[in-house]
Structure formats: structure tokens, C-alpha cells
Amino acid sequence: MRPADDPALPPAVEPGPTLRELVWGVERAADLAILADRLGPAARREGEGLHSRDPTGLALGFRVMAREAAPVRLRQRNQGDHRGRVNERLSAYGSPPALRIVHCAYNIPRAANEAALAFWCGPLGFKPVDKVLDTGTFLQAEGDVEHHNFFLCFRPDRAGINHIAVELWDFDAVMEAGNRMIEAGWKESRRPGRHRLGSNVYRFVHAPCGGRLEFVADMDRMDKDWQTRVWEKNPGHNIWMIRSSGPDPAGTGD
Numbered sequence: 001m002r003p004a005d006d007p008a009l010p011p012a013v014e015p016g017p018t019l020r021e022l023v024w025g026v027e028r029a030a031d032l033a034i035l036a037d038r039l040g041p042a043a044r045r046e047g048e049g050l051h052s053r054d055p056t057g058l059a060l061g062f063r064v065m066a067r068e069a070a071p072v073r074l075r076q077r078n079q080g081d082h083r084g085r086v087n088e089r090l091s092a093y094g095s096p097p098a099l100r101i102v103h104c105a106y107n108i109p110r111a112a113n114e115a116a117l118a119f120w121c122g123p124l125g126f127k128p129v130d131k132v133l134d135t136g137t138f139l140q141a142e143g144d145v146e147h148h149n150f151f152l153c154f155r156p157d158r159a160g161i162n163h164i165a166v167e168l169w170d171f172d173a174v175m176e177a178g179n180r181m182i183e184a185g186w187k188e189s190r191r192p193g194r195h196r197l198g199s200n201v202y203r204f205v206h207a208p209c210g211g212r213l214e215f216v217a218d219m220d221r222m223d224k225d226w227q228t229r230v231w232e233k234n235p236g237h238n239i240w241m242i243r244s245s246g247p248d249p250a251g252t253g254d
């Protein structure tokens with residue numbers, strides 16, 4: 001995060017705090033050369049990286065990223081006759097680590113959607129996983145298996161940041177991370193639940209750097225055999241969402 005008036009930042013596509021440059025990691029320097037070739041005059045080299053803009057003006061960066069393997073932590077589970085965890089108690093994660101930024105969701109006015117899709121699916125090589133004709137398009141980066149790494153989300157008035165999603169270990173980690181943010185004074189922006197497209201559990205809080213922050217776990221993964229699904233209407237945002245029968249101001253459940 002940097003101050004909005006930092007002269008080193010690319011111009012903003014919307015007023016207020018927002019995403020000023022979206023930087024993508026690539027595996028090898030050769031990948032940068034391929035992207036530079038595909039983007040042609042729309043890209044410029046700077047230092048070790050490559051820079052461009054999408055059709056809405058959003059600044060994009062590409063650089064070789066030495067990605068460290070995220071620590072996998074799978075809790076053993078008990079269910080019926082299955083005894084996965086015996087003589088062992090669970091404890092809170094406390095401060096579960098972010099495994100990685102797993103996707104960015106970007107608001108796109110409908111009139112600008114086709115040009116944006118042509119850019120992201122053309123020279124950038126993204127693949128639509130789910131195309132929802134009244135909502136937006138979930139796009140997967142070339143070579144990845146996540147349900148989406150970028151989501152072009154319809155919004156009538158302007159392009160700009162919608163949210164950045166961070167992957168955590170599991171459901172408990174997502175709930176605990178949200179609690180920690182709320183304890184620190186951040187505001188939750190929707191009730192926790194599990195998405196229908198992507199299947200991930202989620203928790204959203206408003207972010208001071210613009211848009212929202214989404215904590216995510218257990219998202220669908222689609223490999224190269226996945227065929228794009230086209231939905232006339234959004235099949236629904238959630239498989240389930242937390243409902244409450246009434247306020248519990250103390251939050252103790254007593």
C-alpha cells in the first residue's frame with residue numbers, strides 16, 4: 001500500500017483508494033518475452049519487469065516470481081465411524097498465514113466488457129471458466145488450475161477494484177481471520193458463506209486500500225480439460241450463507 005499521491009504510482013482508474021497496478025507473477029524470464037511479443041507496442045520493458053494497461057486503463061505489471069511453496073496444513077477430521085483425530089484436541093490457529101493472493105475481482109461496465117474479455121483472453125491468455133451473462137466472467141490464468149484468478153464483474157457505472165482474495169488453510173482459518181480483522185476495527189461487508197461458482201468458503205471485510213478483502217479456502221480447481229460453462233442467469237451467489245435467528249449482542253451464544 002502506498003499513499004494515493006505517490007508520484008511513482010500509475011494513474012488511478014477511479015476516484016478514492018483503489019488498485020493502482022495489478023502485478024502478475026510468471027515462472028520464467030522466457031514467459032515475459034512471450035507476453036511482450038503478444039502485447040507488442042501495448043507493453044514496455046522496465047527493469048526486470050513488463051508493464052502494460054488493460055482496455056479500462058488499469059496498470060498491469062508482470063515479473064518473474066520465485067514462488068515459495070505455501071505451508072499445507074490439513075486438519076484430520078472425525079465423522080461417524082471415521083476416526084481421523086484421536087487423543088488430540090484442536091486449538092485456534094490464532095493468526096493463520098496468508099498462503100497467497102488467489103484472485104482479483106475487477107468491476108467492469110457492461111459496455112466495456114467485450115473489449116476487456118478480448119484483451120484478457122487474447123494476448124494475456126486467460127481462459128473463461130464460468131461465463132455468467134448477467135454477472136460477469138470468471139477467468140483462469142494460463143497454466144493455473146484455480147477456478148478463477150481474475151473476475152470481470154459487471155458494474156454499471158465504472159471500472160475499478162471489487163476485491164482481492166487471499167487463500168487460507170481452511171474454513172476455521174477463514175472465520176478466525178475475519179474475527180481478527182473485526183477485532184481490529186475493520187467492517188465486514190457481507191455474511192460468511194460458501195460461493196456457488198468456485199465453491200470456496202469466504203469472509204469479506206472492507207479494505208482501506210479500496211474495494212474489499214476476501215478470505216478464501218477450499219476453492220474449486222479446474223484443469224485444461226474443463227470446458228467453459230455459459231450461464232444465461234447467475235445460478236446464485238452462494239451454496240449457503242450464515243443466517244441468524246436474532247441478535248446476540250454479547251456474541252457468547254449463552
Ligand SMILES: [Fe+2]
Nearest residue numbers: 105163165214
Ligand atoms: Fe472472490
